[in-house]
Amino acid sequence: MAAVETHIEHILQLPAGTTWREYAACTGRTKLFFPPKAERPQARERREALARMLCTACPVQAPCRDFARAHHEYGFWGGESEEDRHLAGFTVAAPIGVRARAAASSATPRPSDAAASPDAA
Ligand code: SF4
Numbered sequence: 424m425a426a427v428e429t430h431i432e433h434i435l436q437l438p439a440g441t442t443w444r445e446y447a448a449c450t451g452r453t454k455l456f457f458p459p460k461a462e463r464p465q466a467r468e469r470r471e472a473l474a475r476m477l478c479t480a481c482p483v484q485a486p487c488r489d490f491a492r493a494h495h496e497y498g499f500w501g502g503e504s505e506e507d508r509h510l511a512g513f514t515v516a517a518p519i520g521v522r523a524r525a526a527a528s529s530a531t532p533r534p535s536d537a538a539a540s541p542d543a544a
Contacts, residue, residue, distance in 0.1 A: 435486065443490075448481035449474070457498040471504050478502035 435443065449456055455474045458467060478484050478501060488501025492513035497505060505515050 435483070443483040443486040446481075446483045447487065448477050448483075452477065456500070471499055474499040475502055 437443065437446070452474075455470060455477070458470070462470070478487075478499075481487070484501050486501075488503055490496070491498075491500030491503065492508055492511065495508075495513060495515045497515055499505075500508075503511070508515065
């Protein structure tokens with residue numbers, strides 16, 4: 424991965440010996456970019472909207488996004504949520520939005536559930 428980071432830093436023309444991380448606009452804002460335990464969907468939307476605003480103004484958004492995609496990172500990186508990366512084809516093990524939809528759909532009985540039920544016979 425060092426080769427990728429070196430390539431990105433060459434494109435950005437960062438000063439020698441520095442990395443894109445040193446120019447991150449989110450330094451010290453960890454709570455804005457990673458969810459607390461049991462975060463409600465509405466709170467996540469608000470938190471990620473604020474994170475997205477910060478990313479939009481960040482000078483290293485592209486290498487940050489590329490890094491998160493390449494490493495299947497959790498949290499909000501480079502203007503993308505876990506679900507955004509999932510939809511772009513860079514899936515993390517269990518993206519938050521996908522988990523939430525799976526939980527919601529499993530709570531709703533489906534016709535196939537009734538057919539498979541012993542009570543359906
Ligand atoms: S793009 Fe966003 S997450 Fe990435 S370094 Fe910048 S502010 Fe942080």
